[in-house]
Amino acid sequence: xxxxxxxxxxxxxxxxxxxxxxxxxxxxxxxxxxxxxxxxxxxxxxxxxxxxxxxxxxxxxxxxxxxxxxxxxxxxxxxxxxxxxxxxxxxxxxxxxxxxxxxxxxxxxxxxxxxxxxxxxxxxxxxxxxxxxxxxxxxxxx
Numbered sequence: 001x002x003x004x005x006x007x008x009x010x011x012x013x014x015x016x017x018x019x020x021x022x023x024x025x026x027x028x029x030x031x032x033x034x035x036x037x038x039x040x041x042x043x044x045x046x047x048x049x050x051x052x053x054x055x056x057x058x059x060x061x062x063x064x065x066x067x068x069x070x071x072x073x074x075x076x077x078x079x080x081x082x083x084x085x086x087x088x089x090x091x092x093x094x095x096x097x098x099x100x101x102x103x104x105x106x107x108x109x110x111x112x113x114x115x116x117x118x119x120x121x122x123x124x125x126x127x128x129x130x131x132x133x134x135x136x137x138x139x140x141x142x
Contacts (some may be wrong), residue, residue: 022102032084036107039083044068049085049099059088084104 039045044066051057051065063073077097080086084100 030052030106033106033110035083036085036104039085040107042076042079045080048080048097052086052097052099055098059095059097062097079102 017041033112040049047066048062051062057065059077060070061074062068062077063070068076079089081088084102085104086097086111087100088095095096
C-alpha cells in the first residue's frame, strides 16, 4: 500500500478521509532532535548540563544546588537521559550523573544549517534593498 520510510526521520502524516495525508510542508522530523530541544528548553535542565560540564554530580547534590526536591531533580535528569544528553550510573545508594557521550553535535549541526539559511535570506534581502536604494537614487538624480 504505502511506502515505508527507511531513514531515521519520519514524515508527518495528517489524518484524512480514507487514510492519512502526508504534510509536505513539514518535511521530516527527527525524534532525537525533538527530545534534545525539548530537554534543553527548560532553564533548570540547561543549568544541569552546565554544571555537569564542570564535573559529574549525584542527583542529591544537583537537587541541593538547584534547591529542588529529589523527586523533581530525578524527573529533570530522566528527561535529559531520554534525550541522550546525560547518563547516570547507580553505585550503592548514589546515582551519579555525567554528560552523555554524544554531546550536542547533532543539535549544533541542525542549528548551523538553519543559521546559514537565515544568513542567506538576510543577505538576499540586503541585496534587494541595496538595489532598490540604487534605483531610487538614480531616479531622483535625473
